[in-house]
Amino acid sequence: MGWHEFPLVIFTVLAQCAVGAFILLGALMLTGRLEGASLRRLNRPMLIIWILMGVAFAASTLHLGSPLRAPNALLRLGSSWLSNEIFLGSLFFALGGLFWLLTLLDKVSPLLRKVLLSIAMLLGVAFMYATIHVYMIPTVPTWNTPFTPLGFFLTSVMGGALLAQLLLSLSGQGQRLLAQLLPWLGALAIVVALGTSVAHAMSLAGIQSAIQSAVDLVPHYQSLLIIRLALLATVLALWLFALRSMRHQPLVLCASFVLLLAAEMLGRNLFYNLHMTAGL
Amino acid sequence: MTQYGFYIDSSKCTGCKTCQLACKDYKDLDVDVNYRRIYEYAGGSWQADGDTWQPSIFSYYLSIACNHCAAPACVPVCPSGAMHKRSEDGLVVVDTDTCIGCKSCAMACPYGAPQYNARKGHMTKCDGCYERVAEGLKPVCVESCPLRALDFAPMEELRERYGNLAEVAPLPSASLTGPSIVIKPNRNARPVGDTTGSLANPKEV
Numbered sequence A: 001m002g003w004h005e006f007p008l009v010i011f012t013v014l015a016q017c018a019v020g021a022f023i024l025l026g027a028l029m030l031t032g033r034l035e036g037a038s039l040r041r042l043n044r045p046m047l048i049i050w051i052l053m054g055v056a057f058a059a060s061t062l063h064l065g066s067p068l069r070a071p072n073a074l075l076r077l078g079s080s081w082l083s084n085e086i087f088l089g090s091l092f093f094a095l096g097g098l099f100w101l102l103t104l105l106d107k108v109s110p111l112l113r114k115v116l117l118s119i120a121m122l123l124g125v126a127f128m129y130a131t132i133h134v135y136m137i138p139t140v141p142t143w144n145t146p147f148t149p150l151g152f153f154l155t156s157v158m159g160g161a162l163l164a165q166l167l168l169s170l171s172g173q174g175q176r177l178l179a180q181l182l183p184w185l186g187a188l189a190i191v192v193a194l195g196t197s198v199a200h201a202m203s204l205a206g207i208q209s210a211i212q213s214a215v216d217l218v219p220h221y222q223s224l225l226i227i228r229l230a231l232l233a234t235v236l237a238l239w240l241f242a243l244r245s246m247r248h249q250p251l252v253l254c255a256s257f258v259l260l261l262a263a264e265m266l267g268r269n270l271f272y273n274l275h276m277t278a279g280l
Numbered sequence B: 001m002t003q004y005g006f007y008i009d010s011s012k013c014t015g016c017k018t019c020q021l022a023c024k025d026y027k028d029l030d031v032d033v034n035y036r037r038i039y040e041y042a043g044g045s046w047q048a049d050g051d052t053w054q055p056s057i058f059s060y061y062l063s064i065a066c067n068h069c070a071a072p073a074c075v076p077v078c079p080s081g082a083m084h085k086r087s088e089d090g091l092v093v094v095d096t097d098t099c100i101g102c103k104s105c106a107m108a109c110p111y112g113a114p115q116y117n118a119r120k121g122h123m124t125k126c127d128g129c130y131e132r133v134a135e136g137l138k139p140v141c142v143e144s145c146p147l148r149a150l151d152f153a154p155m156e157e158l159r160e161r162y163g164n165l166a167e168v169a170p171l172p173s174a175s176l177t178g179p180s181i182v183i184k185p186n187r188n189a190r191p192v193g194d195t196t197g198s199l200a201n202p203k204e205v
Helices: A006-030 A036-043 A047-062 A067-074 A081-105 A110-135 A147-170 A177-206 A221-244 A249-273 B018-027 B104-108 B130-134 B140-144 B155-162
Strands: B004-009 B037-049 B052-064 B083-085 B092-094 B115-117 B122-124 B150-154 B181-184
Touching: A006 A036, A006 A047, A006 A081, A006 A110, A006 A147, A006 A177, A006 A249, A036 A081, A047 A067, A047 A081, A047 A147, A067 A081, A081 A110, A110 A147, A147 A177, A147 A221, A147 A249, A177 A221, A221 A249, B004 B052, B004 B155, B018 B037, B018 B140, B092 B122, B140 B150, B150 B155, B155 B181
Parallel strands: B004 B181
Antiparallel strands: B004 B150, B037 B052, B083 B092, B115 B122
């Protein structure tokens, strides 16, 4: 298995986790049960979301042969999904970051901040939607399947829920209703991910061109998939364990999140290695 | 718009790769970049002949550069607009001053036409030798072919002269991108969608 698309692996996985966590925590903030000090307490560790976004975008430029020309990626906005993805991702980063900064400094009215938050959340969704379309290329039969949007969405849900849990824990708000619902959401997403990964692996048998078969693209695909699924099971176990042990909760959640990143990056790398075209 | 395209006579082609080398020389390409690639599709089985079994084998060559498709897969995915289809001759060309080297076009093209040049940091590809074409010359690969198995002309002309076939194995279905090529099939050619053969020279393409 090659790692030649590792910059894109980092970009997509980190961005999906960051957007997922932002939307979940944003929903909590929009419900209005988070005011004043408790809002600022949660807002502070949310810096991690923007660090992840920063690393994601920095990694994405490493994918380019001419990184200094990166702004050219916006030239076909509206026509190329890659242009759309970069534009929407940057806008999400900018407006979400602005919301975070204004909340930190307690500037402008809460209403205006909520409007900004809502726009940033919508941009996050649009960003994820564009990422999916970048890979739904009609001439690439291994990517142009429902498993691509499903896999990307699951990374957002699993990673977003766990990261949101970690941030709530770091801000000492683990007793909130959302914090209690997150493990259920995460567990559901992980179980769905287990099932769909197996279904996806089986679907590969039906994809072949005259000179390539999808099942031959990645040696030891099944073993690597089992490693990913075992990692995800460990993530869930650590996650649930963390909620029972109050003392080292952020630390255990952090370990769980690192393992989740490893699992999803392995899975995403498998995805990139499954690239083949319908022809030569 | 005049759409130019290639005629590929697979019944004549011996896989000598003179076209590939002539292009490499003319365009001064690195070792790992080939604007024109020669695919050897080969396979075989046994056929019952009375009480004996006879080998039934096939092997033929397809010399493929860029097919300057009517609906190119590389153009819509390009985020910078560097990959574009020229309005004057229908040739698909990459503007190397704009290209960011994201390799999206290479991911999408089912013919392997866009070729990444790691040294230059951007995509490169067959441009149909449009400067030669503008002077009334043929692309350098066409003129180099010792078998006269390649031609280049407006598609209307090629189709009138040679027919409409634009797909044989191992090429993808022509309905995907509408390649501007006409193929004269080898007598052993397998139809598009065939999976009984294999690529015999994977390291050469």
